Amino acid sequence: MARIDYDEDESIDDSERPQWRRRLVTWALAAIGLGLGFLIPYTLYLNHEVGQRFGQLRWQIPTRVYARPLELAPGLTLDAATLKTELDAAAYREGDGVRAGTYAREGGRWRISSRGFADVDGPVPARRIELVLSGGEVASLREAGSKRALKSARLDPARIATLYGQKQEERRLVRVDEVPELLVTGLQAVEDRDFAHHIGIDPAGMLRAAFKTATGRKQGGSTLTQQLARSGLLGIGREQTLTRKFKEILYALLIEARYDKRTILEAYLNQVYLGQRGAQAIHGVAAGAEFWFGRDLRDLTTEQIALLIGIVRGPSYYDARRNPERARERRNFVLGEMRETNLIDEAEYRRALKAPLGVTDAPGSLAPNRFPAYVDLVRRQLARDYPADALAGAGLSVMSGMSPSAQALAEAAVTRTLKSLDGRRRPPLQAGVVVTDVHNGEVVAVVGSRSVGEHGFNRAVEAQRPVGSLLKPFVYLLALAQPGKYSLASWVDDSPVTVSLGRNKTWSPGNSDGRSHGTVRLIDALAMSYNQATVRIGMQVDPQRIAGLIRTLAGIEAQPHPALILGAVDQSPYAMAQLYQFLASGGEIQPLHAVRGVLDDKGRALKRYDTEPAPAQEGDAIAARLITIALQHAVSGGTGTQLIRDGLGRLSPAGKTGTSNDGRDSWFAGWTGDHLAVVWVGNDQNKETGLYGATGAMRVWSSLFARLPSAPLRVGSQGLDWQWVVGASSTDPGCPGARRFAFVAGFAPPYAPCPAPEPVEEAQGGWREWFGFGRDEQQEPAQDETAPAQEEQR
Numbered sequence: 001m002a003r004i005d006y007d008e009d010e011s012i013d014d015s016e017r018p019q020w021r022r023r024l025v026t027w028a029l030a031a032i033g034l035g036l037g038f039l040i041p042y043t044l045y046l047n048h049e050v051g052q053r054f055g056q057l058r059w060q061i062p063t064r065v066y067a068r069p070l071e072l073a074p075g076l077t078l079d080a081a082t083l084k085t086e087l088d089a090a091a092y093r094e095g096d097g098v099r100a101g102t103y104a105r106e107g108g109r110w111r112i113s114s115r116g117f118a119d120v121d122g123p124v125p126a127r128r129i130e131l132v133l134s135g136g137e138v139a140s141l142r143e144a145g146s147k148r149a150l151k152s153a154r155l156d157p158a159r160i161a162t163l164y165g166q167k168q169e170e171r172r173l174v175r176v177d178e179v180p181e182l183l184v185t186g187l188q189a190v191e192d193r194d195f196a197h198h199i200g201i202d203p204a205g206m207l208r209a210a211f212k213t214a215t216g217r218k219q220g221g222s223t224l225t226q227q228l229a230r231s232g233l234l235g236i237g238r239e240q241t242l243t244r245k246f247k248e249i250l251y252a253l254l255i256e257a258r259y260d261k262r263t264i265l266e267a268y269l270n271q272v273y274l275g276q277r278g279a280q281a282i283h284g285v286a287a288g289a290e291f292w293f294g295r296d297l298r299d300l301t302t303e304q305i306a307l308l309i310g311i312v313r314g315p316s317y318y319d320a321r322r323n324p325e326r327a328r329e330r331r332n333f334v335l336g337e338m339r340e341t342n343l344i345d346e347a348e349y350r351r352a353l354k355a356p357l358g359v360t361d362a363p364g365s366l367a368p369n370r371f372p373a374y375v376d377l378v379r380r381q382l383a384r385d386y387p388a389d390a391l392a393g394a395g396l397s398v399m400s401g402m403s404p405s406a407q408a409l410a411e412a413a414v415t416r417t418l419k420s421l422d423g424r425r426r427p428p429l430q431a432g433v434v435v436t437d438v439h440n441g442e443v444v445a446v447v448g449s450r451s452v453g454e455h456g457f458n459r460a461v462e463a464q465r466p467v468g469s470l471l472k473p474f475v476y477l478l479a480l481a482q483p484g485k486y487s488l489a490s491w492v493d494d495s496p497v498t499v500s501l502g503r504n505k506t507w508s509p510g511n512s513d514g515r516s517h518g519t520v521r522l523i524d525a526l527a528m529s530y531n532q533a534t535v536r537i538g539m540q541v542d543p544q545r546i547a548g549l550i551r552t553l554a555g556i557e558a559q560p561h562p563a564l565i566l567g568a569v570d571q572s573p574y575a576m577a578q579l580y581q582f583l584a585s586g587g588e589i590q591p592l593h594a595v596r597g598v599l600d601d602k603g604r605a606l607k608r609y610d611t612e613p614a615p616a617q618e619g620d621a622i623a624a625r626l627i628t629i630a631l632q633h634a635v636s637g638g639t640g641t642q643l644i645r646d647g648l649g650r651l652s653p654a655g656k657t658g659t660s661n662d663g664r665d666s667w668f669a670g671w672t673g674d675h676l677a678v679v680w681v682g683n684d685q686n687k688e689t690g691l692y693g694a695t696g697a698m699r700v701w702s703s704l705f706a707r708l709p710s711a712p713l714r715v716g717s718q719g720l721d722w723q724w725v726v727g728a729s730s731t732d733p734g735c736p737g738a739r740r741f742a743f744v745a746g747f748a749p750p751y752a753p754c755p756a757p758e759p760v761e762e763a764q765g766g767w768r769e770w771f772g773f774g775r776d777e778q779q780e781p782a783q784d785e786t787a788p789a790q791e792e793q794r
Contacts, residue, residue: 061171061395061601065161065378067402068442068596069119069154072131076138077674077709082405083110083133089158089404091294097144100126101156101299108133111144115296117156118603120399120596120610129153136709158404161375163391172286173395173601176266179285179297182343183305184265189341190309190334192224195265200225200256201249225252228268274308275315277363282315292320294360302344303352306334307359320359327357372455373448374402377574377594380461385607386598395601400594401442401610406435406675406708410445411452413703418450418681421696427687431700432459434577435677441581441590441613444675446574464570465665465682469529469693470658471567473583473627474549476526476534478541480626481619483744486537488523488630489725494533499562507562509535512659523630523741527638529657531566538565553589554579567658576669577678583631583654584671586716587616587624622719622744628654629715629742631670639694640670646702652713653705657693664688666696673711677701721745726755 070086072078087103095102097111104111109132116126128144141150162170176184188195194202202223222230229251255264273281274288282291285308289297292311293304300308310330311318320327332353339349369375378400382391414431421429435445448458457463479486494517498508509531511517517530525533538546539562547560550569556579558569578592596610616624631654634640639657643649655670666681666689679697683689689696723730724738729752731738736754743749 061173062169063163063391063394063396063398064159065163065375065398065400066157067160067400067404067407068444069117069124069157070403071152071154072129072138072141073152074138074141077136077711078133078138079136079709080105080108080133081707082709085405085408086155086158086403087112089408090156091158091290091296092156093295098128099299101296108139112155113144114153114155115298118397118599119154119157120599120605120608122605123603124154127153157399160371160400160402160404161369161378163379163398169281169283170287170291171270171283172290173270174266174284174286174297176262176269179269180300180305182302182338183285183297183300183309184269185341185343186305186309186334186338187312188224189343190337191227191312193341195224196261198223198225198256200252200254222248223252224268225255225264228252228264228271229255272312273315274311275319275363291363292359301352301355301358302338302348303331303335303355304358306338306352307331307357310334320357321361324357331357369455370453371402371407371446372453373458373460374400374407374443374446374594376448376458377443377446377461381593381595381609382598396606397599397601397603399596399599401437401444401596402594403435403444407445407447409708410435410447410677410704413700413707414447414450415452417700417703421681421691421699424690426689426691427683427685429681429689429696430459430684431697432461432463432573432680433677433700433704434460434573435675435704436577436581436584436592438581438584438671438674438676440610441585441592442596442610443577443592443594446594459573459680461572461574463572463680465572465680466567466660467569467571467576468567468658468660468665468667470576470580470656470667470669471546471550471564471569472526472529472534473631473656474553474579475538475541475546475565476522476630477583477623477627478545478549479522479537480744481623483747486522487741487743487747487749488521488626489739489741489743489749490522491519491728492522492525492533493536494518494520494525494530497532497535499535499539501562509566521739523633524638526627526630527634529634529639535562535565538562550579553582567660573678573680576667577676580669580671580676580678582620583624583627584676585613585616585624586628587620587622588613589616618719625715625718625720626742626744628713631656632713632715635670640668640698642694642698643670643702646706648702648705650712651705651710654713655698655701657698659692662688663690663692666691666698667693668697668701670698670701670705671713672705673713675705675708675710677704717742719745721748723748725749726752 067089092101092103092112095104097104097113100113100115102113109130111128111130113128114126117124129141129150130144131141132139141153142148143150192202200223226248229248270284272285273283274285275282275291277291282288286297288308288311289295289300292308293300295304307320307327310327310333313330317323318327318330335344335349335352338344339346344352378398382398410433414433418429418431429450431447431450433445433447434443436443446460448460480488494511496508496510496516498506501507511531512529516532520530520533543560543562543564546564547558550556550558554575556569556571556575558564561568574592581590581592582588590613593609597608598606600606632652635643635653635655636649640655643653643655651672653670653672655668658667658669659665664682664686667679669676669678671677679700681689681691681696681700720742721744722740722742724733724735724740725731726735726738728749730749731752732754734754
């Protein structure tokens with residue numbers, strides 16, 4: 001057998017060596033090439049995505065709707081309860097009145113420290129004020145500290161709604177320098193102490209976390225940059241896969257390579273997930289502060305900052321409302337980290353440990369829509385300029401005209417009154433209310449349902465119901481615009497009347513009490529809502545002119561048939577509020593608006609809607625004053641006398657009741673020196689309610705104005721001439737039976753000396769009803785005031 005020589009084997013040619021080594025190297029190089037071939041394009045793709053998503057820090061920011069800022073001024077009608085309602089709605093809290101967002105009260109003296117905000121006319125700086133309430137008004141207003149008297153001061157508006165885009169994400173963007181320093185440094189102390197130096201990942205921290213997790217003590221090892229990549233690009237998810245972690249690391253490295261630490265930290269502070277309310281996700285420290293504590297970020301205490309930092313680890317697990325002990329333990333851990341890194345001293349640490357968690361019982365004012373009827377009106381008015389998809393999630397601020405106190409009082413008045421009217425074999429009652437500011441046309445409150453938080457059908461805007469006698473004042477307005485022919489003292493005939501409708505049809509409306517009242521003064525015909533007298537005046541005025549007037553004043557389109565005189569037209573409370581705004585404003589054509597303006601995400605005005613209305617023309621102003629005087633008489637001695645019995649005589653209100661056929665719809669429109677409110681009460685299925693204007697809607701109005709601070713209604717005398725009148729002549733004040741009337745200047749009747757005393761009674765129904773001998777509307781049978789359809793067919 002031949003012997004194998006191993007030494008000779010060393011001289012074997014390389015080509016004869018085993019091929020496995022070469023193959024291994026080849027496969028390794030191929031794998032590296034393939035890996036690089038995949039990783040480089042993939043990294044470039046991720047780099048592009050990082051630039052797109054974080055380069056401009058563009059998130060879908062919800063559009064927020066705010067109430068009007070409360071403007072304080074000496075002489076403003078305001079009481080303590082209303083001021084507190086306004087402050088609470090705007091998330092002020094009782095405190096020292098020095099720290100922003102707090103107020104202090106000592107008797108009638110209030111100290112308030114505002115935060116500052118953006119408004120339609122520019123930024124409003126924070127300021128500290130002192131005011132004194134006395135006698136139901138602001139007695140004095142001063143700058144705190146200097147005691148300098150102020151002409152006015154505005155307080156932060158309440159946030160009333162949020163309009164989201166496709167994602168229900170609540171977020172309020174802030175800059176790093178707007179965040180309390182303790183929150184910024186404390187966050188790094190707890191979550192990422194090496195944030196200022198690492199390149200996006202912390203290998204040592206990841207190894208420590210892996211070791212502790214392996215030993216059963218779970219610990220996170222992600223840097224702030226990794227957390228930002230996870231929630232900002234990958235989305236919040238519970239699954240922890242190798243692929244997801246790999247992408248997270250690549251994202252973090254790319255973010256750190258592209259952006260400086262300040263930009264990364266600012267993005268984190270605005271992106272971090274801090275809670276959930278239904279479908280509404282809370283992102284960012286500013287929204288988190290409001291959600292958990294009902295406070296502005298700048299107003300947080302040390303212990304609240306610690307809890308907010310602690311919640312970052314797990315908003316659900318450390319939910320301070322559901323798991324307070326767990327949340328307290330986490331907060332105290334964060335306080336310990338703050339103390340260890342000397343961010344707080346020992347005294348502050350001890351104090352904060354003993355402090356309560358400080359969370360609100362319910363989430364802060366982040367509800368998507370707290371006032372559905374009002375916000376529905378806001379959306380409608382913005383629709384022309386901002387389509388829904390352009391408005392929602394656009395990061396805009398919509399500054400509305402809502403008064404939180406008026407809204408709360410209107411809601412309470414509807415709830416309280418309808419509850420008292422339920423039963424008595426009535427069908428279910430509903431209501432619609434619109435309250436406006438008579439000075440500028442702002443809509444300050446809207447109620448669209450007795451279930452005030454109910455979304456859906458908005459009766460204040462959408463309900464179309466017969467308005468009845470609510471239209472009568474505009475018939476008389478046209479008559480009084482002819483001062484040579486009509487005045488409040490004119491005699492009008494309230495005897496049976498028949499109107500030809502053509503084609504052998506006639507219409508013969510009767511009075512609601514079933515009686516005729518003979519010859520009466522025009523002011524009494526309106527105050528007592530006499531149908532027959534009104535029809536005679538309306539036919540002389542011409543229904544065509546009535547239709548034209550209501551079209552001009554409120555955009556109401558109506559057929560100019562005779563029944564229009566008695567309100568045979570279906571309209572909403574909002575449309576009637578627009579119509580009555582002309583009277584309440586003293587003859588100005590004021591387009592109602594729920595929106596004052598829209599601001600962009602930087603607080604700059606994009607559009608304003610609160611333009612000054614044109615001054616009233618002289619003739620319009622005089623006619624409006626005469627109707628106002630007549631409708632004040634309707635309250636003091638006509639169909640609205642219940643308001644006097646309710647104690648509202650102090651407001652000298654003007655108002656008009658309205659009732660549709662068979663008591664199906666109850667209406668009241670009334671105003672004071674500051675506010676107009678139009679109320680409708682009825683049934684959605686149009687069933688008979690048995691209510692008149694005075695027994696239904698007017699009760700809601702009375703309940704509202706019994707509590708709403710509002711100035712008395714004072715009618716100016718410009719263009720008017722007040723005279724005492726007997727018969728058809730001006731006379732001396734002491735004459736028996738003399739009544740005082742307002743005339744258009746230059747059109748008062750000629751003077752006649754006081755006649756010799758003799759038994760005199762003015763024409764039937766006249767002076768007797770002035771002194772209250774007439775029947776109030778609420779005592780009349782259920783077939784008031786309008787021209788019912790069946791009568792029109794007769």
